[in-house]
Amino acid sequence: MARITYVEWNGTRHEIEVRPGMTVMEGARDNGVPGIDADCGGACACSTCHVYVAPEWVDRLPPKDPMEADMLDFAFQPDPVRSRLTCQIKVTPALDGLVVQMPEKQI
Template sequence: MAKITYVEHNGTEHVVEVKPGMTVMEGARDNGVPGIDADCGGACACSTCHVYVDAEWVDRIPGKEPMEEDMLDFAYQPDPVRSRLTCQIKVTPDVDGLVVYIPEKQI
């Protein structure tokens, strides 16, 4: 299991254990983390699982694929470096300790 910390816009932290093979989005959804809407269910067809990856983790997780880059154009206040869609981040032992910040809203 990997521990992922989801930080709500108001600063509330949710530390969740997520099984390898799942996505960071599934970990949030399955544990009731507010602010990750995941309207498309993880198909990379919306931007409602948008987060800002902690700066220390940006270079430690696999990069964005073109489809994710395109969908981030629709996210609320995307950051060119830190914004990610949680449905596109696979959980592996390498992401144990990952911290993500949930934006004020999803659009």
Template sequence: MARITYIEHNGKEHVIEVANGLTVMEGARDNGVPGIDADCGGACACSTCHAYIHPDWMAKLPPVEAMEADMLDFAFATDPARSRLTCQIKVTDALDGLVVQLPEKQI
């Protein structure tokens, strides 16, 4: 289990314990965190789970794969250095303390 901090665009924080094996998106969705729409349910077929990963965590995540990179092209206000689709990040104990910031809106 990992404790993940989701920060809404307005600065409101949600600290949630997310079970291993779920995705960062599922942790937000299952706990009612506003700002992660997850329209496709985690199939990497939309970009509505886009978030900005805290810079300290980027190197600790698996690399962006081609399908995720393609979908990020459709996300709102991406940051090439920090943007990820949270449906593509599996939760493990190693992600304990992860901080993600949500964009102003999802497209």
């Protein structure tokens, strides 16, 4: 298991144990973490699972593939370095301690 911390835009923290092989998005969805909508179900066809990765994790994650990079163009307030789609981050034991922060939703 890997402990992932999801931080809502208002600072509310959710520390969840996520099984390796799942995605960070599936961990949030399966545990009722608000703010990660995952409208496409993890197909990298929307940007509703967009988060900002904690700075210390940016270089520890696999690089974005071109599809994820393109889809991030549609995210609300993307950051060129820290933005990721949680549906594209596979959980491994090496991700234990990962912290992601959700952007404030555009209304």
